[in-house]
Amino acid sequence: MPEYLRPTALDDALAALSSRPLTVLAGGTDFYPARVGAPLDDDVLDITALQWMRTIEEHADHWRIPALATWTDIVEADLPPWFDGLKLAAREIGGRQVQNAGTLCGNLCNASPAADGVPVLLSLDAEVELASLERRETMPLAEFIRGNRQTALAPDQLMVAVRVPKPHAERARGHFLKLGARRYLVISIVMVAAALEADAAGRVVRAAVSVGACSPVARRLPALEQALAGRPCDAALGETVTDAHMAPLAPVDDARGSADYRLDAARTLTARTLAGLGSMM
Amino acid sequence: MNAGGPDGTTAFLVNGRPVTVNAPPLRRLADALRDDLGLTGTKVGCNAGDCGACTVLLDGAQVCSCMVSLAQAAGRHVETVEGLAAKGRLNRLQRAFLRHGAAQCGACTPGMLVAATELLRASPRPRAAEVLDGLGGVLCRCTGYRKIVAAVLDAAGDAPQPLATPPAGAAVGARLAKLDGVPKLTGAERYGADAVPEDALWLRIVRSPHDSARVVLGNLMEDAARPGLERVLTAADVPYNRTGIYPDLRDQPVLAEGVVRYRGDPVVALVGTREAVTAVRDEDLPIRYEPLTPVHGLADARTLGAPLVHEETEGNKLVEGGVERGDAEAALADCAATARGRFETAFVEHAYIEPEAGWARRVGERVELFVSTQTPVMDRDTTAEVLGLAPTQVRIVPSACGGGFGGKLDVSIQPLAALAAWLTGAPVACVYERPESMMASPKRHPAVIEARMGCDAEGRLQAVDFDATFDTGAYASWGPTVAGRVPVHASGPYVVPHVSARGRAFYTNGPPAGAFRGFGVPQAAIVHEALMDDLAAQLGMDRLAFRLKNALRAGDATATGQVLEASAGLVPCLEALAPRWQRALEDAARVNADDGRVRRGVGISCMWYGIGNTALSNPSAMRITLDREGRLILYNGAVDIGQGSTTILAQICADALGVAADRIAQVIGDTDWTEDAGKTSASRQTFVSGKAAELAGAALRAAILREANAADDATLEFAGAQVVVRDGGRRVEIDLTRLKADAAGVVLEGTGRFDPPTTTLDARGQGSPYAAYAFGAQVAVVDVDTELGTVTPVRIHAAHDVGRAINPTQVEGQIEGGIAQGIGLALMEEYLPGKTENLHDYLIPTIGDVPEIEVIIVEDPEPLGPFGAKGVGEPGLVPTAPAILGAIRHATGVRVTQVPALPHRLRRALLEREARP
Ligand SMILES: Cc1cc2nc3c(=O)[nH]c(=O)nc-3n(C[C@@H](O)[C@@H](O)[C@H](O)COP(=O)(O)OP(=O)(O)OC[C@H]3O[C@@H](n4cnc5c(N)ncnc54)[C@H](O)[C@@H]3O)c2cc1C
Ligand code: FES
Numbered sequence A: 001m002p003e004y005l006r007p008t009a010l011d012d013a014l015a016a017l018s019s020r021p022l023t024v025l026a027g028g029t030d031f032y033p034a035r036v037g038a039p040l041d042d043d044v045l046d047i048t049a050l051q052w053m054r055t056i057e058e059h060a061d062h063w064r065i066p067a068l069a070t071w072t073d074i075v076e077a078d079l080p081p082w083f084d085g086l087k088l089a090a091r092e093i094g095g096r097q098v099q100n101a102g103t104l105c106g107n108l109c110n111a112s113p114a115a116d117g118v119p120v121l122l123s124l125d126a127e128v129e130l131a132s133l134e135r136r137e138t139m140p141l142a143e144f145i146r147g148n149r150q151t152a153l154a155p156d157q158l159m160v161a162v163r164v165p166k167p168h169a170e171r172a173r174g175h176f177l178k179l180g181a182r183r184y185l186v187i188s189i190v191m192v193a194a195a196l197e198a199d200a201a202g203r204v205v206r207a208a209v210s211v212g213a214c215s216p217v218a219r220r221l222p223a224l225e226q227a228l229a230g231r232p233c234d235a236a237l238g239e240t241v242t243d244a245h246m247a248p249l250a251p252v253d254d255a256r257g258s259a260d261y262r263l264d265a266a267r268t269l270t271a272r273t274l275a276g277l278g279s280m281m
Numbered sequence B: 001m002n003a004g005g006p007d008g009t010t011a012f013l014v015n016g017r018p019v020t021v022n023a024p025p026l027r028r029l030a031d032a033l034r035d036d037l038g039l040t041g042t043k044v045g046c047n048a049g050d051c052g053a054c055t056v057l058l059d060g061a062q063v064c065s066c067m068v069s070l071a072q073a074a075g076r077h078v079e080t081v082e083g084l085a086a087k088g089r090l091n092r093l094q095r096a097f098l099r100h101g102a103a104q105c106g107a108c109t110p111g112m113l114v115a116a117t118e119l120l121r122a123s124p125r126p127r128a129a130e131v132l133d134g135l136g137g138v139l140c141r142c143t144g145y146r147k148i149v150a151a152v153l154d155a156a157g158d159a160p161q162p163l164a165t166p167p168a169g170a171a172v173g174a175r176l177a178k179l180d181g182v183p184k185l186t187g188a189e190r191y192g193a194d195a196v197p198e199d200a201l202w203l204r205i206v207r208s209p210h211d212s213a214r215v216v217l218g219n220l221m222e223d224a225a226r227p228g229l230e231r232v233l234t235a236a237d238v239p240y241n242r243t244g245i246y247p248d249l250r251d252q253p254v255l256a257e258g259v260v261r262y263r264g265d266p267v268v269a270l271v272g273t274r275e276a277v278t279a280v281r282d283e284d285l286p287i288r289y290e291p292l293t294p295v296h297g298l299a300d301a302r303t304l305g306a307p308l309v310h311e312e313t314e315g316n317k318l319v320e321g322g323v324e325r326g327d328a329e330a331a332l333a334d335c336a337a338t339a340r341g342r343f344e345t346a347f348v349e350h351a352y353i354e355p356e357a358g359w360a361r362r363v364g365e366r367v368e369l370f371v372s373t374q375t376p377v378m379d380r381d382t383t384a385e386v387l388g389l390a391p392t393q394v395r396i397v398p399s400a401c402g403g404g405f406g407g408k409l410d411v412s413i414q415p416l417a418a419l420a421a422w423l424t425g426a427p428v429a430c431v432y433e434r435p436e437s438m439m440a441s442p443k444r445h446p447a448v449i450e451a452r453m454g455c456d457a458e459g460r461l462q463a464v465d466f467d468a469t470f471d472t473g474a475y476a477s478w479g480p481t482v483a484g485r486v487p488v489h490a491s492g493p494y495v496v497p498h499v500s501a502r503g504r505a506f507y508t509n510g511p512p513a514g515a516f517r518g519f520g521v522p523q524a525a526i527v528h529e530a531l532m533d534d535l536a537a538q539l540g541m542d543r544l545a546f547r548l549k550n551a552l553r554a555g556d557a558t559a560t561g562q563v564l565e566a567s568a569g570l571v572p573c574l575e576a577l578a579p580r581w582q583r584a585l586e587d588a589a590r591v592n593a594d595d596g597r598v599r600r601g602v603g604i605s606c607m608w609y610g611i612g613n614t615a616l617s618n619p620s621a622m623r624i625t626l627d628r629e630g631r632l633i634l635y636n637g638a639v640d641i642g643q644g645s646t647t648i649l650a651q652i653c654a655d656a657l658g659v660a661a662d663r664i665a666q667v668i669g670d671t672d673w674t675e676d677a678g679k680t681s682a683s684r685q686t687f688v689s690g691k692a693a694e695l696a697g698a699a700l701r702a703a704i705l706r707e708a709n710a711a712d713d714a715t716l717e718f719a720g721a722q723v724v725v726r727d728g729g730r731r732v733e734i735d736l737t738r739l740k741a742d743a744a745g746v747v748l749e750g751t752g753r754f755d756p757p758t759t760t761l762d763a764r765g766q767g768s769p770y771a772a773y774a775f776g777a778q779v780a781v782v783d784v785d786t787e788l789g790t791v792t793p794v795r796i797h798a799a800h801d802v803g804r805a806i807n808p809t810q811v812e813g814q815i816e817g818g819i820a821q822g823i824g825l826a827l828m829e830e831y832l833p834g835k836t837e838n839l840h841d842y843l844i845p846t847i848g849d850v851p852e853i854e855v856i857i858v859e860d861p862e863p864l865g866p867f868g869a870k871g872v873g874e875p876g877l878v879p880t881a882p883a884i885l886g887a888i889r890h891a892t893g894v895r896v897t898q899v900p901a902l903p904h905r906l907r908r909a910l911l912e913r914e915a916r917p
């Protein structure tokens, strides 16, 4: 009979993880679909009964989204416009059912190339908090995700939260656009996230742009980010985008779209994201 | 810190009632509800979060119960569809669903109702956009969603009045609520997987992971041995190891005999406890595959020296059919305008929300199957043949069917479940998981069609040359039916004096392609409608006017030389659409005036469709009885797959008899009790079985009138064991208890049989293949994002000649549902073996993908049909894809020649067009 642990205290969960291999179960929205028609024989550590792990908190220099915060929790949280991109992403995950159960941390740990949470959080310079019985560490998300479904998570570690540093400028906003082949319940063909900070004169002081589903791990577009710096925030920001800015991307052909198309759509979507964000700043 | 209660149980509330479940904590909540608590109202369509059929509320929030562990429900409140109707009375939302016809097959209905419940609690008077967001996680394959949205919006409004049953004689034409609607709304309905006996063994089919391979089996029982595994069935256990649709073409082994021909071909079947058959991993079985070079697609199949999918079929050519009228080649040479094109379509999956399911048991020297099907009598005969039994030794009891669309016309679980029950003596259940359903079930035929069309200078069509090849996959399934039907319809619903149309089907190592709503006609319509647009453009004629000019009318001859005697209502359909067409064109011109990146386009398309089998006898027989206690029972062999025949046939029979429709009870599809009413396919049940039901009702009426010696226009009143006959001033009471009864207590009965008059087609395909034709036309308005290649349907107007709308709500439902599938065909659906074998990767339209639809019902009565009715099951789908493609072209100038028009394909075509000087 497989084990099924459902602790209420984090230390109990970490102790269990340190003693034997266990599959972590959160919202189950990646876990169960991966086991259709297969026996459910994993030894499981269900973390959904852990306390104090759901409420999004504001700290002095960052926001903290804990492991059990669902997409719906994110949509409903009172957050500044810096999180608008994350909220837009959350609203377009699956349908309501998936949003109500699935967690942001689960999305990151699952590390699918099409995970919508990844590009948004990359654009926000997010860090992940990892915990094992012995120690806690914080690591940039960009280091945490190593490849297609590969992460830096050790077998004895849980991701306990995502940290989003507060922007420095007062005018700061995020945005997100997703392209899929139907309206709901759709995995992205391409998605783009952007976050801008502007000075009092309305000029970009910091830009972050990332693209998902066009490489094994979502990628930031540093050349574009540099090109944006100093520009006035308006719809014309979209015109900054060039083909060369897409250089970090390496899309593949699959049933959802050809590689050429992905690159072309990434550029269009990036321009639209920036145009939209520029005019909203 | 282990989950659950002290003894490994989990306690929670279900619909306000405390329950305790003793089951593994990791079990899916959906399974715990269904199997441990017997609450089978919650449906399982995919076990992967993709369909939403399993939606329940967990502490008030909708979740997919297939992705929640039993342990996660501990201490919480789970609300399911069974909790909605308080004290057995439908709640407002359920009543709105019933009134609007928002449930067809009902497989998505529990999920839809539960999702809507969450929405309405948070937002009692939601806006339409909120309804879409709230229900966006539940797929429906039947309704096209519009009636679901309307029902949710209406449920929020003022207390709806229940729909009154129309009085005797007024059922035909009434918007009668589905007679089998209530159980679909309460969760009480029993589908194939819902009534499995507790002591049943389970059967799981092990399928080929290869497209083409030789197979060598080792010692299965020894290597797979484990507690709970009772048997492993192989080809050697199957008395007659062949199935197939046609008596002379049984080409499909029940279990592989040394070779597999597609990814999904059944190899062996495991029989045992559910846990045991699930726990066996396919890779661990002693099955050795030696992969062979597969035949992929039509080009491969037709290559000289290509591997043969079936050794005995030279050149892989399964079948060929054609229609020749006049001299198309010569006429084309004389045409003032000609158009030509080559078009390609893909494998399309039925994606009914209920996967194949059922169970069998042996009863003495007979075997009984409770199964989701479209064709009980064929199931019976096939199962008997495979088991080596007489047909009378097999009984099929159809379960409620959670969608079919042609995919449940082939046997699935039937032969193997029956065989296992026969051999073990135990009940044996088999339920496909979604990937298995998608791998194993037949598909719409991919087609490559090359055609030419020509007209004279005045725009009168002169000639069509049409050459279609179909990929029928590894086995024939309904391929010959498709190849035969398409040439008949190839020239479209137009008068064309010279037609040369050929259809051929080739075997490949793809999934078997079979029957799918329209039997090839939707693929053909894409072609003739694109060419019609080409010709109109060449002549500078309005696209609608050009179609009107050429429309078939009563008195015209078709390509097979059949003169349409009546009920050819394409002209009134086009006339009804004309003002909408004009407005849509003006609106598009306005939208496009600013030269933005999103361009609006308007398309138009026409269709026709022969009702029933092509040039073959396809009779239905119905029987209605009156027993000593005054009960009226219609023995109705037509299975209702959601399209509504149960209600339609009762409406027809009731009016023919002269009684209110809800007074008639029914026995449906049970092969021990009902006559053969043929298959629920080819849009035939209203026309063919409906006529039989009308005749049966009329016959019983005549028998009653004879008892009373009353005239034809007398009225009947059924009051307990009495029938009161009023004939002018005369009143006669028939005391049923005094009439002579048979063993079942039946005192009077009426039977009816109808076989539509058709002729076989001669060597040139000439003759009268159908007794009636449906006609229709649709206008589609779409927005094309030219930078991304995405298409958003904005509005569809659909005008269809149905002869007579027996039930307008259901007619609309069929058309709207067909349109949704047409949108899928045009824009997103493409089945790729090994790549899109689930509802995550294979996309069907969601609630947000079907735009506003206006249905215009045209009634040009069909003299042969019941009360003038023809069929409407398939017609709604046929013109949608061509209308959308026409709209894309109007918006962008791009003529799409490959469907689905996925964003990357359309974008490429747009770039190529821009690059052209
Ligand atoms: C129908 C459907 C539609 C979807 N649509 C989208 C979409 O549009 N965009 C998108 O990005 N995603 C989509 N998803 C996937 C999305 O729901 C998941 O990625 C979700 O966010 C994962 O969270 P979860 O809590 O359900 O994770 P689970 O399934 O419980 O776990 C996911 C993985 O992460 C591990 N894990 C979870 N939490 C932790 C933790 N705290 N520490 C360590 N390991 C952990 C688990 O072991 C597992 O490997 C969809 C899923 C479904 C079923
Ligand atoms: S069965 Fe749960 S979503 Fe399909």
Ligand code: FES
Pocket: B102, B103, B104, B105, B106, B107, B108, B109, B139, B140, B141, B142, B143, B353, B402, B403, B642
């Ligand atoms: S009624 Fe929605 S799937 Fe059949």
